[in-house]
Amino acid sequence: MRYDKKPTVCVIGLGYIGLPTAAIIARAGCQVLGVDVDKNVVDTIAQGKIHIEEVELDGLVQGVVSRGMLHTSLEVQPSDVFVVAVPTPFGEDKAPDTSYILAATQKIAEVLKAGDTIILESTSPVGTTKKMRDMIASLRPDLKVPGLSDEAPDIAIAYCPERVLPGKILEELIYNDRSIGGITPRCARKALTFYKYFVRGECVTTDAESAEMTKLVENAYRDVNIAFANELSIISDKMGLNIWEIIKLANRHPRVNILQPGPGVGGHCIAVDPWFIVHSAPEESPLIRTARTVNDYKTDHVLGQVKHIIEQNPSAKIACLGLAFKANIDDFRESPAKKIAACLAREYGERVSIVEPYASILPTEFENTAAELIDIDKAIADCEIFVALVDHDIFKSIPLAERSNKIVYDTRGIWPDQIRNPE
Numbered sequence: 001m002r003y004d005k006k007p008t009v010c011v012i013g014l015g016y017i018g019l020p021t022a023a024i025i026a027r028a029g030c031q032v033l034g035v036d037v038d039k040n041v042v043d044t045i046a047q048g049k050i051h052i053e054e055v056e057l058d059g060l061v062q063g064v065v066s067r068g069m070l071h072t073s074l075e076v077q078p079s080d081v082f083v084v085a086v087p088t089p090f091g092e093d094k095a096p097d098t099s100y101i102l103a104a105t106q107k108i109a110e111v112l113k114a115g116d117t118i119i120l121e122s123t124s125p126v127g128t129t130k131k132m133r134d135m136i137a138s139l140r141p142d143l144k145v146p147g148l149s150d151e152a153p154d155i156a157i158a159y160c161p162e163r164v165l166p167g168k169i170l171e172e173l174i175y176n177d178r179s180i181g182g183i184t185p186r187c188a189r190k191a192l193t194f195y196k197y198f199v200r201g202e203c204v205t206t207d208a209e210s211a212e213m214t215k216l217v218e219n220a221y222r223d224v225n226i227a228f229a230n231e232l233s234i235i236s237d238k239m240g241l242n243i244w245e246i247i248k249l250a251n252r253h254p255r256v257n258i259l260q261p262g263p264g265v266g267g268h269c270i271a272v273d274p275w276f277i278v279h280s281a282p283e284e285s286p287l288i289r290t291a292r293t294v295n296d297y298k299t300d301h302v303l304g305q306v307k308h309i310i311e312q313n314p315s316a317k318i319a320c321l322g323l324a325f326k327a328n329i330d331d332f333r334e335s336p337a338k339k340i341a342a343c344l345a346r347e348y349g350e351r352v353s354i355v356e357p358y359a360s361i362l363p364t365e366f367e368n369t370a371a372e373l374i375d376i377d378k379a380i381a382d383c384e385i386f387v388a389l390v391d392h393d394i395f396k397s398i399p400l401a402e403r404s405n406k407i408v409y410d411t412r413g414i415w416p417d418q419i420r421n422p423e
Contacts, residue, residue, distance in 0.1 A: 006030045007080030007117075007194065012104045014041050014072070016052055016268075016331060017121065017162050018085035020169045023057065025083075026064035028198040033079060034072045042072040053330035053358060054169050076107040081194055084108075084132075085121045085162075087268065094275040096125045105132045109139040114154040117190050121162055123215050123269060125276045129159040129208040133183055146183040158182045158191035159208045161215035166267075166329040177201040181211025219273040220288050225259050226270070227291035230298040233261035237305060244413040263389050263411040264299035264336025266325025271295070271334040299336040302411055303343055306387050309409055310348060316407065319374075319383035320344060322390020323356040323363065330358035337389035338365060344387070345371035355379050357394050388414050 006029050011022040014036040026032040036042050044051045048065040050058050064070040076082075086100040101122055108118060118136070120129050130147075136157070137145045146153040159181040164172040178195055180203055182188025188205035195203050206214075229247065236243040247258045265271045274292050278285045310318060320341035323332055332338050342365035345352045350370035354362060362373050376394055379386070380402050388395060391412040400417055408418055 006197065009033070009081045009083060010035060010076055010079035010108075011083045011085060012036075012076060012107070013084065013086035013100075013122070014038075014045060015085070015087070016054070016166065016169070017164070018083075019045065019050065019052065019061070020054060020057055020164075020173060021083060021085060021121070021162070022070060023060045023064050024170065024173050024198050026069035027060060030069070030081075030197065032064075032070045033077055034070060035074065035076050036072070037074065039074060042074055045070070046072045055167055056170055060170065076104075076111055078111045078113065080116060082108045082116065082118045083121055084119065088122050088124055088272075088276075089268075090272055090275050090279075095279050096276050098124060098128055098131070101128060101132065102135060105135050106139065109136050112136065112140055112143060112155060114143065117156040117158070117187075117194060119157075119191050119194070120159045123161055123219070123273050123276075124159070124212055125280055126209050126212045126216070128212060129157060129181070129183065133157050146187050153184070153186070156182070156187040156190035157208075158187045159211045160191060160195065161211065163215070163218060166326065166331055174199060175201050178203045179206060179211045179214050180204065181206045181208040181214075183208050213277075216273050216277050219270045220277055220291075223265060223270050223274045223295060224287060224291040226262070226265055227294040229259045229261040230264070231294050232258070234298065234301050237301070244416050260413055261298070261411070262336070263302045263340055265295040266333065266335040266337070267331065268333045271325075299339055302336075302389075302409075303340050306340070306344065306409055307347075309385060309407060310344075310351075313385060313407060316351070316384035317382055318344060318348065318352045318385040318387060319355055319379035320352060321355045321376075321379070321386060321388045321395050322392055323354065324358055324390050324392075327391045328358075328393055332359075332363055338363060340387070340389060341371075342366055342369070345369040353379060353383060355395075356390075357392060385409075388412055 008031045009025050010033045011018050012035045014034045022032050022034045041051050048062040050061050084104045086104050089097050133145055137148050143154045144151050160178055163176055178199055180188050180191045192203050192205055233243040250256050250258055274288050278289045323338045325335035341354055345366055346369055352371045353374045354371055355376050385407045388410040391414050396414055
């Protein structure tokens, strides 16, 4: 099954996933409309510029915008394919919030026509794609929707989550395998036809619920394994052991591959998605819940360790190295590094400086604090305590000679030649 011509595409949500996806689709020769609720985002992209940091994305967006293949708008407009890439946060009770998805669905329903395909890419609780289907059925009784009509449906609805790594998003959008879950097999085939325009990895079709669960399982798997490493690091702190050396030695076993610990887990995926499983099956998911608890606690543990160091050195100036949730990106969502640095800034005021090469200003969490954003050279000159929270490449480049006189608490194993933990 092929389109007679390349379809027109509407991508709803122009964030860290939506914008790269829209640009890749446009480069493949489809006319793309990118939609976002933020006028600044819409206007920025319309000028061929970007509002996020991602390798090679600026050149790609500039190219597809200048060729007229990517346009932007605040409003959803008629298209052949609709791709939904909006956030799915959770509330204080850890319950998933699908309101952004349903709001996008409502807007799509207003312009739907027979023959259209709707694809949800947002990480979602199991059953969300069917909720979209049911909403469309209620809003558009004139259309036959898949799974609710004995006749051939007028539209196709599918779920296809991304599985990309920040810093390599463009590459992985093209070459990573995709799981495509349709409301019906026919829906999955229509979505598969679309993805083959720009995906070179293998596209495997399944049902919508299985694809939704697959995405959650992938991130929960990572979370559980990180929790093991983080728990080992907490134990090693208590015992006065070097966790980096222990993991390095343990990984020499041919069937052991322990991940590296950190100050917690951040980002909008691993720190969030496992809760969707726990919320759906709370009694059956004690391991996943415990992993989330361990990784959240690791942030508090690091904060306590750092405060111990500071209290032992009451006049020392502190440099917090990094705010992003992982190395070499500007994404601060759910970042444990940001949380730790902001807590220290609120408690110790002007003694705290922040080094974050991927930020030009400090995030809002630092408002009403005396913390200052400085570069790494000023930190080396002025600060006695280094708290390494993110393993940016620029931090790895600091030789021992420039930090031998520093009191170091390294949460990332950046400098294995200099690990100093509090007593």
